[in-house]
Amino acid sequence: MPDYRSVADAVAEDILAGRLRPGDRLPPQRRFAREHGIANSTAVRVYSELIRRGLVVGEVGRGTYVKAGTPDVAPALSEPGGAGVDLELNFSILPEQPSLMAEGIGRGLRPDALASSLVPVGAAGTAPARDAAISLLARAGWAPGASQVLFAGNGRQAIAAVAAALVPVGERLAVEALTYPVVKGIAARLGISLVPIAVDEYGMVPDALESAHHARPLRAVYLQPTLHNPLGSTMPSRRRSELVDTLHRLDIPVIEDSIYGFLREDLPPLAGLAPERVVVVDSLSKRLAPGLTVGFVVTESAELRERIAAALRSGGWMAQRFALAAATRWVDDGTAATVQELKRRDAAARQQSAAQRLDGFDIAADPHAYHCWWKLPGQWRAETFVAAAARRGIAITPAAAFTVGAGHAPNAVRLALASPPPEALSHALDVLAMLARGTPEDTGVE
Structure with missing residues (x-):
């Protein structure tokens, strides 16, 4: 009987080669065991190993799915700059900041100040x-x-x-x-x-x-x-x-x-x-x-x-x-206080935009926050929705990225609102709302 690691290696190879695509559902563990001629306990270990490697995710009441953004593609919370609209990394650089912060940096470049630094x-x-x-x-x-x-x-x-x-x-x-x-x-x-x-x-x-x-x-x-x-x-x-x-x-x-x-x-x-x-x-x-x-x-x-x-x-x-x-x-010199106040206003405005554009969906957020939590409609799985958004050039993060251990992840995604320009954010939220009102079959991601 094959070792669970060799079976997991074979499934991992199918995922990384694209034969199993993001959002594809793996068979129930008992069926997987029958198809591979292994014990049910071995199948459990195979699935646990694939979850540990970050290749699949278990979703409550839904099964086990190939993870969007496998390690060779675009991992959750990845390096910046990978998507057209990044709703994954959550940092804000306001247009006013460079000029506000330049004077403080300039004073630090004087020879006497630089020497001490x-x-x-x-x-x-x-x-x-x-x-x-x-x-x-x-x-x-x-x-x-x-x-x-x-x-x-x-x-x-x-x-x-x-x-x-x-x-x-x-x-x-x-x-x-x-x-x-x-x-x-x-x-x-x-x-x-x-x-x-x-x-x-x-x-x-x-x-x-x-x-x-x-x-x-x-x-x-x-x-x-x-x-x-x-x-x-x-x-x-x-x-x-x-x-x-x-x-x-x-x-x-x-x-x-x-x-x-x-x-x-x-x-x-x-x-x-x-x-x-x-x-x-x-x-x-x-x-x-x-x-x-x-x-x-x-x-x-x-x-x-x-x-x-x-x-x-x-x-x-x-x-x-x-x-x-x-x-x-x-x-x-007050620069930090000024930037922080500008960011409080910016976060509130972006949160209001998200509330308007995602009205009718199950969104959780503090009105002061730079991010929100979206419990997806029943026809969508988190990993499939992430894959559909990625095809539209929008990076978002599935709940599995935040889950501790090998437990099941909620059917939800996090939207980081801070980074894109306001116009790009508004457009991305409109696209996501359109996707969510449809089905995976509408987008070609199943």
Whole structure:
């Protein structure tokens, strides 16, 4: 009887050669087992292996399908520039930004300023940078202390450093059942096991977190309570309090990803409720631009700051002094505040455009968010819809990209609204609405 890996290799070859196309449904596992002369248990392992390789996705109540954007084609959350209209990567560069930011960069290119920017800087940055970080990160009555701030090269590196400091190799990190895909890659490289925790319309479910911890202890929790990616939801005050109470009772630390928090000035981070338990991570990539960014880590614990600083140094995740100095100037001269306000208005306008053009569909989003979550009509599967959109030159992300483990993915897609010019965004949303009102047969994708 063939080994499950050799059977999976044969199916993978058919997928990568195009004999099985994105959106094609694999047979039910029992039928697959009969057709290949293998045991049912072997078929289960074959399908699990194909899911692990990112070649297929299981959809609740629907079966297993070839994934749109296989590794040799266009993976979810891929490199920028691959599609005519990119609703997959979510960053905004407003037309006003280059002129607003040019002066701060220009001052940093003076010989005296440049000389000081050419030497390395430690994880604690500089005193002016720490003061700037306090001003930048403060919201809704919460602000970090100057001694509590560390700097990374970007937000992803900040997450990696905190995870490395909190969760030993082989231990468990709880995440929302749908989470930021990069966290999956970080966990894999660090040897950390991710544990998906159920979410509802209010965010992570405290009882589900407690059950997972009692089954086997969790070392930390990673979550996005404000403008969750991909769900676009914001955790209300009551759920925040319930979750913090649970975390206190279980004695579990939290990594709070606050990357989109600047779009909701009315809500403090969870750290406002539990500063001794919550580590806030943030960056300039969404606030300003991903091409010249800095990551931030805020923790009240001096002992934990030492461990995170050590992880930043050993991982090569330190902030660069030039970027740190530029960010400090942009905060001090008001550029950062101006750009952030412009982005709040821009996000609200784009969200309103999406609501109008996708009216009548099952869309979930915070009106302040730069993305939305679309539960597709019944005639569409997520992977098939992604493939149909790609044929129209529009890149979108299926739910499977955000699913932790080999579980079934919801029949949904995330639309990132931030990157295209407004006119291109409007046209793309109209095209997607037209596709969704039709059927896969109408588009030639089945």
